[in-house]
Amino acid sequence: MTHFPQVEALSTPRLLLRRWRPEDEAAIAEMNRDPQVARYLNRPVDPATVEAFLGRMVQHWQEHGYGPWILESHEPDHAGEVLGFAGLAHVPPFLAAAGSRPELGWRLCRAAWGRGLATEAARAARDDAFERLGLPDLISVIHPENARSQRVAGKLGLRPTRRIHNPLLDREVDVWTQSATDLRA
Numbered sequence: 261m262t263h264f265p266q267v268e269a270l271s272t273p274r275l276l277l278r279r280w281r282p283e284d285e286a287a288i289a290e291m292n293r294d295p296q297v298a299r300y301l302n303r304p305v306d307p308a309t310v311e312a313f314l315g316r317m318v319q320h321w322q323e324h325g326y327g328p329w330i331l332e333s334h335e336p337d338h339a340g341e342v343l344g345f346a347g348l349a350h351v352p353p354f355l356a357a358a359g360s361r362p363e364l365g366w367r368l369c370r371a372a373w374g375r376g377l378a379t380e381a382a383r384a385a386r387d388d389a390f391e392r393l394g395l396p397d398l399i400s401v402i403h404p405e406n407a408r409s410q411r412v413a414g415k416l417g418l419r420p421t422r423r424i425h426n427p428l429l430d431r432e433v434d435v436w437t438q439s440a441t442d443l444r445a
C-alpha cells in the first residue's frame with residue numbers, strides 16, 4: 261500500500277467523506293464525550309483522549325496518506341453538518357493481537373443513528389480501501405455486545421473470525437475480517 265492515487269474526498273448519496281479540519285473539533289468532541297457513543301469502544305474515553313482525538317487523526321493521515329474520513333452531510337436539511345467518521349486506522353499497540361491489518365471503523369453522533377448512514381459511509385471507505393489503496397484485507401474489532409456495530413459489519417459482508425483479549429477493557433472482543441477476494445467472489 262505504498263503507492264496509490266491521492267483523492268481529497270469520497271462522495272455517497274448522502275455524505276461527503278473528507279479530510280479533517282480544525283473546525284471539526286467541536287462536533288467530534290461532543291460525539292466522543294457522549295457516553296452512549298463511547299459505551300462499546302476499544303478504549304475508555306476520558307477528557308485527554310477527547311482533546312487529543314483530532315490531532316491523532318490528522319497525524320494518522322500524515323503518516324500513512326489515508327485514515328478515517330470525516331463524514332459531512334450533503335442532504336439538503338443537514339448540509340455541512342459533521343456527523344462522525346468512518347475509515348481505516350492502524351490498530352493501537354494494546355490491540356496488537358488483532359494483527360497488522362488496518363481496521364475499518366465507524367462512529368456517528370447519536371442524532372445520526374438509525375438512518376443507514378454508518379453503513380453507507382463504511383461501504384464507501386471499504387470500497388476505496390480495496391480499490392484505490394489496494395488493501396488485500398481489513399479487520400474490524402467489535403465489542404461482542406455492540407449489536408449496532410455488528411449489523412454494520414454484517415451488512416458490509418465482514419465476518420467474525422476470532423476473539424482476542426482487550427487489555428484496556430479486560431475482556432474478549434471479536435475480530436471481524438474481510439478480504440478483497442471475498443468481495444469479488
Ligand SMILES: CC(C)(COP(=O)(O)OP(=O)(O)OC[C@H]1O[C@@H](n2cnc3c(N)ncnc32)[C@H](O)[C@@H]1OP(=O)(O)O)[C@@H](O)C(=O)NCCC(=O)NCCS
Binds near residue numbers: 298365374402408
Ligand atoms: C455503530 C454505529 C455507527 C451504527 O450506527 P447506525 O445508525 O445504527 O448504523 P446504520 O448506518 O447501518 O443504520 C442502521 C439502521 O438504520 C436503518 N435505516 C434507516 N434508513 C436507512 C437507509 N436509508 N439505509 C439503510 N438503513 C437505514 C436500518 O434499518 C438500520 O437498522 P437495522 O440495522 O436494525 O436494520 C452507531 O451506533 C455508533 O456510532 N455507535 C457508537 C460508536 C461505535 O460503537 N462504533 C463502532 C465501534 S466497533
